[in-house]
Amino acid sequence: DGGITQSPKYLFRKEGQNVTLSCEQNLNHDAMYWYRQDPGQGLRLIYYSQIVNDFQKGDIAEGYSVSREKKESFPLTVTSAQKNPTAFYLCASTDLSGQGGPDTQYFGPGTRLTVL
Amino acid sequence: QQPVQSPQAVILREGEDAVINCSSSKALYSVHWYRQKHGEAPVFLMILLKGGEQKGHEKISASFNEKKQQSSLYLTASQLSYSGTYFCGTTTASSTSYGKLTFGQGTILTVHP
Numbered sequence: 035d036g037g038i039t040q041s042p043k044y045l046f047r048k049e050g051q052n053v054t055l056s057c058e059q060n061l062n063h064d065a066m067y068w069y070r071q072d073p074g075q076g077l078r079l080i081y082y083s084q085i086v087n088d089f090q091k092g093d094i095a096e097g098y099s100v101s102r103e104k105k106e107s108f109p110l111t112v113t114s115a116q117k118n119p120t121a122f123y124l125c126a127s128t129d130l131s132g133q134g135g136p137d138t139q140y141f142g143p144g145t146r147l148t149v150l
Numbered sequence: 151q152q153p154v155q156s157p158q159a160v161i162l163r164e165g166e167d168a169v170i171n172c173s174s175s176k177a178l179y180s181v182h183w184y185r186q187k188h189g190e191a192p193v194f195l196m197i198l199l200k201g202g203e204q205k206g207h208e209k210i211s212a213s214f215n216e217k218k219q220q221s222s223l224y225l226t227a228s229q230l231s232y233s234g235t236y237f238c239g240t241t242t243a244s245s246t247s248y249g250k251l252t253f254g255q256g257t258i259l260t261v262h263p
Contacts, residue, residue: 067249076256077237079251082250130247139249139251146189
């Protein structure tokens, strides 16, 4: 089955530690995205990538880093510089090759990060 | 600047109808609607492109008013399964080539028996 996987589902970290969230897709999508969701709020874009070895900052990139070494993988590192990292993190992907306009963004199941 | 959704929350009885609005101060190219259950990933509902088209399937439909830069999601004869938080995501002409969505703050819909 095609889809997006994120691991782990729940993650706990101590203050001052870096942590990496995994995101893998087998949909052969070009673009991948990372969002942060806080309770009762919408999704805010952290980083996005259209092609391998290229990525751009979203609206709240400070304290985060990403890499895109393979088309199917887009890991997110939450660094110790992120002041308030406890949140629900969602990864998404979309196919940019369509002629008819913007395509659907498909989401992974999410990782809930808690900083202790 | 993110789009503004209204209302923030709505409570229904099964079988009642609801309308959720999504407004932007920017010229929109497309509007994407999603539903999210608590603790789960958002699930895609539909995309609307500029041109004022209306889309729908079964009892959920949506419209896009290009002049007002507003989209409305219509839920008719609501079912318990409709409960969740509804988000609109929008693109502009410049962001659409990246597939870059800007999401509203969400509307919480609760359907009671």
